[in-house]
Each structure stands twice: as structure tokens, then as C-alpha cells.
Amino acid sequence: MNSSAQATMFLASRILLSLLFIVSGARAAMFFPGSAAYFASLGFPAPEATAVLAILIELGGGLLLVAGWKTRWVAWLLVAFVAIATATAHRFWEFDAAQFNNQLNHFLKNLAVIGGLLYVAAQGAGRFSIDARRS
Template sequence: MSAQSSFFAFFARIFLAVLFVVSGYFKLTDFNGSVQYVASASSLPVPQLFTALTILVELGGGILLILGLFSRTAAFIMAGFTLLTILLVHHFWTMADAEAMANQLMAMKNLAIAGGLLMITGFGPGAWAIGPGGRR
């Protein structure tokens, strides 16, 4: 990876990670509200468990991406998680009107985010990563 590509990969990694860290932090600080949202937006059987797993993936994975530690693995797991949220939470094809439109937008956003995460999985973390594959 060229120095310029590695530099851009670093910023892409940080920008993606910030989204997840902030989201995970807010879920953690309002756990009960997050559980209520998961319960209302999906048919998952144990919303408390899935909320806790979501916080782990978002906050934990986001921190790993910021550090550049296990970036490829973290990004791969986060991409899978992000794609699953389309199926489990933003299933716009089962909705109508404004709800469908809003959830389709969220699904497309998640699809783009998963694409960025898969780029990290494939090409590595870029510059200033603690783990292997980083350019220092």
C-alpha cells in the first residue's frame, strides 16, 4: 500500500470507527431505552442479550478499529453485524409509507458502511495501526 493510500485508509478507518463508538456509547448509557428500541424494531427473542451484543460489537469493534488492533477481524465482524441489522431491524420491504422510506435509507446507509468495513477487511488498517498490516 502506498503512503498516500495508507494515509487515506487510516482516516477512513477512524471515520467508520467513530460512528460505532458513539452509537455503542449511547446504547450503553441508555441500556433500557436501547433494549426497548430493539424489542420494538425487531422480533428478536431476548432484546437485552442482543442489545448487549450490539454494544460489544459497536463499542469494542470501534475501539479496535481506532487503535488499528485486529482491524481486519474487527471490521469483518462489524460488517456482518451491520448487514444483519438490515435484515433484523431495517427490513423496509415489510413496512409501508414513511416508515419504509426511513428504514430503506437506514438500510442503504448500513450497506455503504459494510462496504467500507469490507475494504478494511480486504486491504488492512492503513497507517498508524498497532496491529499487523499497519504502516507506521
């Protein structure tokens, strides 16, 4: 594969990964009371502050991932964020039969997202990024 195609694929993968975070963060901000209530239902202390932090990580991390700025660090931050979200919100084994499959799917999807982010953390942003222009 030539380097131009590879660089384009790195950019496409960053965009596709980031969409999950940008859309989720934007929706959490638009429906903030529900977001805070959700964190309260999970037992988080200071659910409003937790919701603000989650929104900042999702929106900021998603946008930085698209831009390719501090990409490896951002990928690691998002790995930690998704791991915490998975461990606290998608414990499929604790749900009843009606919710089990949905939560299992979220759990597995999050593992796949973590896999993609680990790849970004290992490989970097690629040529079409702020990181590449600064080096």
C-alpha cells in the same frame, strides 16, 4: 499517490467508519432501557443480553478499528453485525409509506458501510495501526 498519503487515508477511513459504531454503542449504553426495548420490539430473545452484546460489538469493534488491532477480523465482525442489523431492523419493504424512505436510507447506508468494511477487511489497517507495528 505516495505511501504517506495513502497511510493517512487508511487511518482517516478507519476513524470515519468507526465513528458510526462508537457513537451508536455509546448512545445504546447511555439509554440502555430503550435499547433493550428496541430489541424486544424486533422480536429478539433476551433483549437485555442482546443489547449488551450489541453495545460490546459496537464500542469494542469501533475502538479496535480506530486502533488498527486485528483490523481484518474486526472488519469481518462488523460486516456480520451490520448485515444482521440491516436484515432485522431495516426491512424497508415492510414499512408504511411514512417510514419507507427513512428505512430505505438506513438500508442503503448500511450497504455502504458494509462496502467500506469489506475494503478494510481486504486491504488491512495500513501503516498507522497496531497491526502494522506488530508485523
